[in-house]
Amino acid sequence: MxxxxxxxxxxxxxxxxxxxxxxxxxxxxxxxxxxxxxxxxxxxxxxxxxxxxxxxxxxxxxxxxxxxxxxxxxxxxxxxxxxxxxxxxxxxxxxxxxxxxxxxxxxxxxxxxxxxxxELLRHLFETTVARCIEEGLVSGQRMAIDASLIEADANKQNSTPKEEWNVSTIDPADAPRAVREYLDTLDEAAFGAASPVQPKFTSHSDPASQWTAARKGPAFFAYSDNYLIDTDHGVIVDVEATRSIRQAEVGSTKTMLRRVKDRFDLHPERLIADTAYGTGPMLGWLVEQKIAPHIPVFDKAGRSDGTWSRADFEWDAENDQYICPEGHALKQFRRNYSDPNRGPTGKGTARYRALKEVCQACPSKARCCPNTDAPKITREEHEDARQVARDIAKTRQYDTSMKLRKKVEMLFAHLKRILGLGRLRLRGPCGANDEFLLAATAQNLRRLAKIFPAPQKPCKA
Structure with missing residues (x-):
């Protein structure tokens, strides 16, 4: 019924x-x-x-x-x-x-x-990281670094080409909050001082955001969300907002590594990253800090015409020279200078050359230097650190690190698809930093909740 x-x-x-x-x-x-x-x-x-x-x-x-x-x-x-x-x-x-x-x-x-x-949101994030360390989710031995583009709350219609943009015409007293923050960050390495190159367009509503086409599609204004994670359980140990250019993203790595060392006494044995972080200065800094760079070397020395590249020449560190496959020496200096200012400085880029008369009689000249009289090889200041990274790339631990690097990429996928942070709602560097800190805190809390579910109380009769 x-x-x-x-x-x-x-x-x-x-x-x-x-x-x-x-x-x-x-x-x-x-x-x-x-x-x-x-x-x-x-x-x-x-x-x-x-x-x-x-x-x-x-x-x-x-x-x-x-x-x-x-x-x-x-x-x-x-x-x-x-x-x-x-x-x-x-x-x-x-x-x-x-x-x-x-x-x-x-x-x-x-x-x-x-x-x-x-800095309450930074305090909240670090409190969560400390809890992850307390629960044993962070060992600090292996860390990975990466950056992801997050679209800013700005559009091209409300922007100015770089030829027409003039900072001196802005009155800070009458400017919106995001513009004042932009003026305050002009000398910061993560924003204005990251590169002297001006972006093609500058947004009126959020001038600190970067006009970029890094996704190989239509360009847009964006910030970079930089994550430093511990690869044991994918816990985010630090986060930083920067301009969406490689110099700022790579520079934030030093900032975050120093900060986790000061706040949590974490000093990784190895750092895992992609090729964008494999520049000579970055690898040199990591080696100086006793951190093994599990990073592909950013190297443009390879050749596609079949001739010998720098990798085919053997480095002789004891005699400061390269040895070609035919056994001939390429030296930077062939005599001792009485004036030390004219000799090798140990800084910058050094050039090593072979003797012209030796190369002219060499049977392998067509494969070595077909268009010049003698080969020339450049060696950067941090070439020793680059070689350390190349040697690490031949190990089994490096193959494991490349698999672990996917964990930071998965965190960015979770950030955008599950948490919905594909576009910022707040403007300015401070707004981007606030959103990134809160999102990273939420991801760490969800990770804790997944690994250690709260004890369930018995149902009432």
């Missing part, structure tokens, strides 16, 4: 518990197990006034932001609506059914103010 019509009946009293209505296997229960926000109020104490109306609890704002970045809720307006309606979100944010959800404008006010002034 058909049952009675279901109608909502108002009641005077309700007995309702959010704890009982959030499933035991809900992801937020495991995330909550690892979220440590006990030090937030002490961290922000100096940035609040001792008088006036009480503010919104900063822990509530951080918990709401974590919900948004863990579940790909990009809009803060929508985030407030979801927390208002979703029981699991209310439970995680410590909100009862009758508690009011903060207005979306509260996030902007705190983000542009005390959150950035106190």
């Amino acid at each position: 058909m049952g009675p019509r279901q109608e909502a009946q108002a009641a005077l009293f309700y007995e309702f518990s959010l704890e009982d209505h959030v499933p035991q296997d809900n992801l937020l229960r495991s995330i909550d197990w690892f979220v440590d926000l006990n030090g937030i109020r002490a961290h922000l104490a100096d940035f609040y006034s001792h008088t006036g109306r009480p503010s919104v609890d900063p822990e509530l704002l951080i918990r709401m932001l974590l919900v948004g970045y863990c579940f790909g809720i990009r809009s803060e307006r929508r985030l407030c609506e979801e927390v208002h309606l979703n029981l699991a979100y209310r439970w995680f944010c410590r909100l009862d059914l009758g508690d009011r959800v903060p207005d979306h404008s509260t996030f902007s006010k705190n983000r542009h103010g005390r959150f950035r002034e106190s």
Whole structure:
């Protein structure tokens, strides 16, 4: 028989518990197990006034932001609506059914103010990394580095060609926040000082973003999200926002390695990266830091015409010379200089040459130097470090490292496809840095929750 019509009946009293209505296997229960926000109020104490109306609890704002970045809720307006309606979100944010959800404008006010002034989001990220280390997910022996392009909140229609862009005409007092941040970062290695080359177009709304066509498609404005990860479990140990050019991305590697050394006393045995990080200065710096570069060497010395390349000549370090396949020596200097300023400096690029009369009588001249009288080989300042990387590339450990490098690429795929961070919502270097820090924190928390699910309570009878 058909049952009675279901109608909502108002009641005077309700007995309702959010704890009982959030499933035991809900992801937020495991995330909550690892979220440590006990030090937030002490961290922000100096940035609040001792008088006036009480503010919104900063822990509530951080918990709401974590919900948004863990579940790909990009809009803060929508985030407030979801927390208002979703029981699991209310439970995680410590909100009862009758508690009011903060207005979306509260996030902007705190983000542009005390959150950035106190570097709270960096503190939150590093607290999460420390928890990963405590749980044994980070050994610090093998690390990988990579960067990914994240589209900026800017478009070509509101931009200026480089010929018409003039920084001196900008009045910082009347400029928007993103433009002021751009002016502040002109001398930073991650942004303005990374390269003297000006981009083809500069955005009016976010001039620090880089006009790039690195994806081999239509160009767009973007920032680079740089991840330094521990390859044991794919934990992100540091993150940095930079311009989307190779110089800035490679330069951020030094910044992040120094920071994890200072904050967590982590010094990797090896660093894994792609060819973009295989430049001579970068490899030289890694070797100086006693870090094995498991990185393909960025080398353009190879030839496609069948003639001998630099790799076919043997380096004789003891005598500072190259030996050709026919056994002839290529030297940089063939006599001793009484004036040390005219001799070898040990810096920059050195050129090694063979004797003309020897090469003219050599039977292999057609394969060595068919268009010149004698071969010339250049040797860079960091060629020893480049050779270290070449020797490592011949080992089995290098093959393993190339497989482990995919872990950082998988993190970027997760960032864009699951967390929905394919385009930035905030503008300026600070906005990009805030979003990258929150996203990396969310990814680490999800990794902790996946490996160590929260213990489930027995169901009530």
